[in-house]
Structures are given as C-alpha cells and as structure tokens.
Amino acid sequence: MAIRPEEITSIIKSKIEHFDTSVDINEIGTVIQVGDGIARVHGLNQVKASELVDFGNGVKGMAMNLEYDNVGCVLMGPDQQVHEGTTVKRTGEVISIPVGPDVIGRVVDPLGKPLDGKGEIKTEKTMPLDIVAPGIIDRQPVKQPLQTGIKAIDSMVPIGKGQRELIIGDRQTGKTAIALDAIINQKNIPAAERCICIYVAVGQKQSTVAQVVKTLTDFGAMDYTVVVSATASDPASLLYIAPYAGCAIGEYFMWQGKDVLIVYDDLSKHAQAYRQMSLLLRRPPGREAYPGDVFYLHSRLLERACKLSNENGGGSLTALPIIETQANDVSAYIPTNVISITDGQIYLESSLFLSGIKPAVNVGLSVSRVGGSAQRKTMRKVAGTLRIDLSQYQELAGFAQFGSELDKESQRQIERGKRMTELLKQNQYSPLKVGEEVLVLYAGTHGYLDTVSVADVLNYEQQLLSYVRSEHAAVLDELNQSQELTEALEGKVKSLLDEFKTVFRAGK
C-alpha cells in the first residue's frame, strides 16, 4: 500500500496530540426485537422521525415508527450483528449523502459508499436525502428541450428540461434502453447544454447494473454520469432511500445552475420495497397491500424535479421515472399514482416490440403535457402532423385488413403511414443529433420516401445520413444549431434531398 500524504509522522503526531479528550454523551436505547431488517428499540426517547441511529459494528438504521413504548427502525445493513440487548445510539442527524463534482463518473450505493473499487470519494459537502421540493416562486416554466436522440420521442413526446416524464411498459419492452439512449445522447450535445446524468438502479440484478455501467463506460457516457445502485440483494431500506439519494446528488448540481437528468429504474420495485418495510413495521396495508402513504412516497420524490428561476441560477432537474406494468395494465395502483404525478408518459407496448417496432412507443397513449412548448421550432415544424398522420394510418390500416376498397387518398395515407412507422424505428445505442432527426423526419413527412419501398426506408435513412455527413456537413451543422426552419434553410434541405434521389441505391 502506498504511503498517503496524511501519513507523515508529524501529522500523525499532531492528530494524536490534538485528539479530542472530551466525553461522548449520547442518548441510547436497547434493541428488544430484531428480524427481517427491522429492529424495535426501547429508549431513544427524544429520537426524531427519519433520524439516523447507530447500532454499532458499522450498522446504521433509520427511525421510522415512533410508538408508545418503542421505536421501529429499519436497518441499513446486515442484521446478523444486531441482537436483543444491542445498544443503539442516536446520531442527531438525518441520512445524508456526499455530493460534489467528484461523484461524477462513479458508482455509489445510496449512502454514498463507492461500489466501483475506484477508491474513496472526496467531497466536502453532504446533502440530506429528503428535502422539500423548491416552491412555486423558486421555479419557472419548462422551456428548453431535452434531446433524447430518439426520433419517436423527440418528435412526438418531446421532453423539456425540468419535466417529469414517465416511461411505462411491461417487462422487456425497452424501458431501460430509452433511458440509456437519452443519457448516451448527451454526448452529442454541446457541453454548455449537456445534462449531468444520474442513473438510479432500484432492485435490479447486480448483473444488469454491471451491464448498464459497462454500456455507459463504452459509450463514454460515464464522464458525466453517476450511477446510484441498490440491487435486489440489498436490504429494502436501501432500495427505499436510493431514489432520494440520487435526487439529492442531482439537486446539488441543479442548485449550481446545471442541467441534470435523473432516471429512476424502476419505481415499481421502489414501491415494493417500501411496502415490505411498511408491512414489517406493522403499518396498516391498503390497496394491493401498499401502505396509505405510497402516493406521497413518489409525489415528494417527483416534485423535486423542476426548472429553477433565473434568480436561482436557472438549473434544472429532469426526471425519467420508470414503471413496470403487468400485462399492460396501466390502471394498477402504482402506475395510476405515478401517471397522475408526472407530466406525461411514454407508453411502451410489448405487442409493438414483438412485431419489430423498436422503440415500441405507442403513439396514441404517449403524451408529454409540457414538453411541447419546449420543443425546438425546427422539430415542431417537421413533426407537427406526424402524430395525427400516424393515428389516421392506424385507423385506416384496421379497415384495410378487411380487404375493403379504399379511395386514392386513403391509400396514400396508408402508404405514408407505413413508411413513417418504419422511419421511426431506431436501433439501441444510436441516438441522433437534432439536425439529423429533423432532416430524416422532413424527408418522411414531405413525401421523399413515397417512392421508396417500405423495406428500404431504414436503408434510405442510413445512406442519407452518411451522404449528408460527408457531402453537406455545413447544412447539417446549421440544422443542429438553428432554432427555426427558415425559408432559406428549408430550401437547402429540399435541394439536398432532391440531389440525394439520384444517389440513393435501393435494396442494398
């Protein structure tokens, strides 16, 4: 082991000399019952709700239930060393997590301990996990777009900085993939507008989290990302505090005036962990055996997403909570709760996923209630009618299945719809820049694809992008930067697309 600078003899000597000789006075209690990660403690008469208590041996706990003659605490570590008669000390603190620039690029547990083996994290500041969300006057409306790089989302369900957009769907429908793409896409964005990203893994398998970290590292996204992980094998108490820990880290950056994107993957497991704790603490169960305050559990978390006013530095915290549904049932308890607190949802459907439409966004059921005003004008112009076109197509496609004769206009709409559906497919880990999205969607909505066969649409997109990147990089740059699709710019795009007609080779 290397000698550290603080190990110089004189420093050690002064540490020993100036070592505090005062006595420790602590309020204490005694464990009277322990099991299932819950300890009942007698004593601790002055303890406050949510206070951190110390069971010794490095095991901490949180006071959850203050009852007539005992305190119900959840343990934050293994309960093997805690037994009846163990002395418990008050700490007088609430749970907090170290925050600061050094946390970026790290994988930490919800108490801030590093999990990536890259050594201690040096920070000066800590933030309490649970703080009240900024008030109304501290905020301003959402007005800047947050680009995810996913065509279907940026065009039809645009997300604004400071928004809370729910990603909801059954298992294995690409929920995590969307969140990861949004994180990876921040790389495409100039550093000034780039979000610091926080990925909170709640109750997932260790292997899945390791895979996520590897993916983010491979794409160079760990340079601006923090991963907070409480896996399935951790105590429920850690799962319960994980989203708040991630949020506290995010809020630190937000108050520094930065933009932050936080992903909670996923809140269904978070609610289940809370249910487990509540039932073991003998709180009364309600619907689906969740405790009565499970709504508050998520609302107080998601309320912390916001766009701060300019006086407060103008930072923002955008939240992408993820909810897993069972058999597409969005009317279950937790999904309805979270839908009602968020500003919209991206609804992923397994039937779409299985029929090869990836990302499997159900356009009809996905909405963004505030992102529209934040969308770039260029994007709004090309995507304006996309949603209506697609839903008309789906309606007509239903008729067409009966083999009924359709008029010319309807046939045209069906053909257009088929191509647009195809065009909105997008591979994982390949987010596009805004300009590229605008260009591709422009081609689709302005009929440039009508002459291309459906099977060739993605091929067309590929070739178009590589052609423009090499031959017309200036136009692409302009599209990336400009806020509005001026007539001059639109002219350039048109001529470029006309020119490409001759370059495009079908069936390759």
Next chain:
Amino acid sequence: MNSTNRIAAQRYAAAYDALSKTNEEASRRSVLLHEVQMALDSQQEAMNSPRITLQTKKEVVRTALSGSPETANFIELLLEAKRYYLLPEITRRVATLLDDRLGIVRAQVYAAKELTAAQKRHTEQVLAKRYGGEIKADFITDPSLLGGLKIICRGEQIDGSLQRRFAKLEEELTK
C-alpha cells in the same frame, strides 16, 4: 416481548402502584410483590401448567398469601386475565415506578478497576448534579474499558473511556 405485552405490563404495574397513597405504602407493596414473585418463581412449572386448573392455582395463591389478601387478589387477577407470565416484568416496572415516586435515579457505572468508596461517592454526586434526585448507582468492573468511566443513566450513555478514545483514534487515522 411484543409491544402489547409491554403495554399490558405497564398498565398492571401502574394500577398496582396507584393503590398506595404514601411513599411508605408504595415501598412496602413493591418489596412484597418482589418477594412474592421470587417465591412463585420456583413454582413456574406448576403455575404455567395447563393441567392444574385455574381454581387450584388460585387456592394455592390465596393460602400462601393469606397475610396480604391484596397481593393475592392481584396475582389472581393476573391468572384470570391470562397475564400471569408478565409478573416478572410487572414487578420490575413497579420498582421503577417506586423509584420515580422517591426521586431515585438509577445508574450503571462501568470502570476498568473497582472504584474506591470516595470515587464512588464523587461519581454519584456529579451525576446527581446532572440528573437531579438521588442517584443509586451499580458499579460494574469491565477491564475492556482500559481506563476512564462509562455511565449509563436515564437513557443516556456518557462515555469517557479510553476504549472509546482509542476506537475514535483508529477511525481517524485509518480514514
């Protein structure tokens, strides 16, 4: 012991304590209950056995405690309410309630070596200043403290032991 039991024990203890008007009465009752509990403790098996009827148990208690019908009543009440198993806990709580009446504060004082009589008296005086009332301390020898005192009193732990300081120093140096 679950919380229902603790709450029940507290209620029985409070009721028993409330029988006494004066402190003398209260200490007499507390001592009596303690003795009864100790005596019955040797009869645990019989008292808890389901093969002996409630009636028999009551009779035994009544004859044994013919001198103090009140305490006999109390034990019978516990037997009837199926709370007899709480008797040791109730006795402890009655003693605590008596301490409260008399203004006695209990303390546990741990030291590495046996303290001298003067040191003990001094410790009690200091504690009396902090907590008020009359301090009754149990002095316990615990060599693992190495030096200094550790005191537990009124739900507080005052730790001035060398052991804790070393532990803290270790924490500091290995940080």
